Amino acid sequence: MIYNMPKKKQIVSDLSTEEKIKEAARKVFTEKGYAAARTRDIAEEAGINLALLNYYFRSKEKLFDEIMLEKMQQLFGVMFPIVSDETLPLENKIDLIVQNYIDMLIKNPNLPLFVLNEIRNPSKTFDKNFPISKMLKNTSLVNQIKEARPDLNPVHFLLNILGMTIFPFIAKPIFGHVGLITEKEFTSLLNERKKLIPVWIKAILKSK
Amino acid sequence: MIYNMPKKKQIVSDLSTEEKIKEAARKVFTEKGYAAARTRDIAEEAGINLALLNYYFRSKEKLFDEIMLEKMQQLFGVMFPIVSDETLPLENKIDLIVQNYIDMLIKNPNLPLFVLNEIRNPSKTFDKNFPISKMLKNTSLVNQIKEARPDLNPVHFLLNILGMTIFPFIAKPIFGHVGLITEKEFTSLLNERKKLIPVWIKAILKSK
DNA sequence: GTCTATAACCTGATAGAC
DNA sequence: GTCTATCAGGTTATAGAC
Numbered sequence: 464m465i466y467n468m469p470k471k472k473q474i475v476s477d478l479s480t481e482e483k484i485k486e487a488a489r490k491v492f493t494e495k496g497y498a499a500a501r502t503r504d505i506a507e508e509a510g511i512n513l514a515l516l517n518y519y520f521r522s523k524e525k526l527f528d529e530i531m532l533e534k535m536q537q538l539f540g541v542m543f544p545i546v547s548d549e550t551l552p553l554e555n556k557i558d559l560i561v562q563n564y565i566d567m568l569i570k571n572p573n574l575p576l577f578v579l580n581e582i583r584n585p586s587k588t589f590d591k592n593f594p595i596s597k598m599l600k601n602t603s604l605v606n607q608i609k610e611a612r613p614d615l616n617p618v619h620f621l622l623n624i625l626g627m628t629i630f631p632f633i634a635k636p637i638f639g640h641v642g643l644i645t646e647k648e649f650t651s652l653l654n655e656r657k658k659l660i661p662v663w664i665k666a667i668l669k670s671k
Numbered sequence: 672m673i674y675n676m677p678k679k680k681q682i683v684s685d686l687s688t689e690e691k692i693k694e695a696a697r698k699v700f701t702e703k704g705y706a707a708a709r710t711r712d713i714a715e716e717a718g719i720n721l722a723l724l725n726y727y728f729r730s731k732e733k734l735f736d737e738i739m740l741e742k743m744q745q746l747f748g749v750m751f752p753i754v755s756d757e758t759l760p761l762e763n764k765i766d767l768i769v770q771n772y773i774d775m776l777i778k779n780p781n782l783p784l785f786v787l788n789e790i791r792n793p794s795k796t797f798d799k800n801f802p803i804s805k806m807l808k809n810t811s812l813v814n815q816i817k818e819a820r821p822d823l824n825p826v827h828f829l830l831n832i833l834g835m836t837i838f839p840f841i842a843k844p845i846f847g848h849v850g851l852i853t854e855k856e857f858t859s860l861l862n863e864r865k866k867l868i869p870v871w872i873k874a875i876l877k878s879k
Numbered sequence: 880g881t882c883t884a885t886a887a888c889c890t891g892a893t894a895g896a897c
Numbered sequence: 898g899t900c901t902a903t904c905a906g907g908t909t910a911t912a913g914a915c
Contacts, residue, residue: 519880652827
């Protein structure tokens with residue numbers, strides 16, 4: 464019986480080989496970025512051979528494109544259903560966006576820095592009509608903001624919500640390096656912000 | 672006479688060779704990041720030979736370290752004198768920080784993404800006592816925030832000010848790719864924010 | 880499907896002539 | 898100081914055995 468017990472290293476091993484490679488690629492690419500990531504690292508992380516990686520994905524870039532698409536959907540997907548909901552009042556939308564983002568980003572802290580950094584490279588392929596473009600058109604959220612503050616460009620408020628919510632994760636490396644805040648303190652700060660940011664945004668919407 | 676006229680390519684050529692290389696390195700490193708930047712690109716951009724780059728700076732990493740230090744000082748240097756000023760009232764500090772940052776970042780749009788991204792790499796050398804660490808100690812600004820809002824961690828407000836100010840530059844690549852906002856619109860939005868963010872921050876400080 | 884061995888290429892760095 | 902030519906090492910990708 465003991466011979467059938469999975470070894471510790473095999474926790475993840477019931478995944479298909481393809482999925483093991485993707486899982487490793489997610490880790491290595493998001494940690495190091497495309498240019499600094501080596502296919503050897505990914506293969507080792509996946510517990511397989513380098514040749515096998517190319518057997519499944521043909522090239523580093525093809526593998527990267529799959530992960531990148533996935534990560535972009537993960538980052539932008541949080542907003543999309545909320546933004547376009549026609550029935551939800553503005554205040555509830557704000558609550559949900561902030562809470563969902565912070566919850567998701569606590570689990571994927573370096574997602575924003577990864578995506579926003581790699582997206583600069585024009586060689587990578589993106590859909591011109593990705594969520595963000597739709598977000599800035601006549602979605603329910605934007606219309607609600609326009610109604611609340613017809614005097615200002617609604618983009619200001621999107622930048623405020625996302626800036627307050629996402630920026631801590633982008634600035635995290637600094638705090639880390641400086642060693643001024645522990646992982647625990649950082650997380651509890653973020654949990655406070657889940658409730659505080661919506662309050663602040665509503666104050667801003669009414670300001671002056 | 673015409674023979675002494677500088678050619679177009681020579682606009683920058685009265686700089687010393689060392690400075691030409693650094694100027695090229697600033698451009699290439701901030702655009703592509705350390706890993707994706709090639710010393711050949713830098714040499715070409717500087718209009719000199721690859722060997723000469725190594726003659727002046729011994730290695731890619733040494734050259735990078737000089738640029739990185741410079742860029743960190745540029746990014747964090749904006750805050751430092753304002754934050755520690757003992758005489759300036761809180762409201763004026765907020766005005767100055769936001770305005771100075773936006774003015775500087777309009778001239779160096781990809782500075783934040785570059786620094787915040789490269790700073791993750793622990794191999795690079797940083798002073799453990801860099802501005803940020805001092806900012807979070809008992810600087811004048813932090814004490815003023817504590818006085819205004821003793822009920823909340825002052826870090827929240829630093830994250831709000833910096834998030835609202837810096838995030839637009841980090842998110843810029845998205846808007847660019849999506850092609851929803853022109854360079855001009857983006858700049859005019861930022862100029863609006865110079866006046867708006869301080870108003871919002873003050874509203875937040877008083878909220879609830 | 881998975882491996883070992885190796886090809887093909889790229890990049891940082893140096894030797895040496897001028 | 899500046900160049901050309903080249904080396905040494907590393908990285909992606911493939912050929913071919915099992």
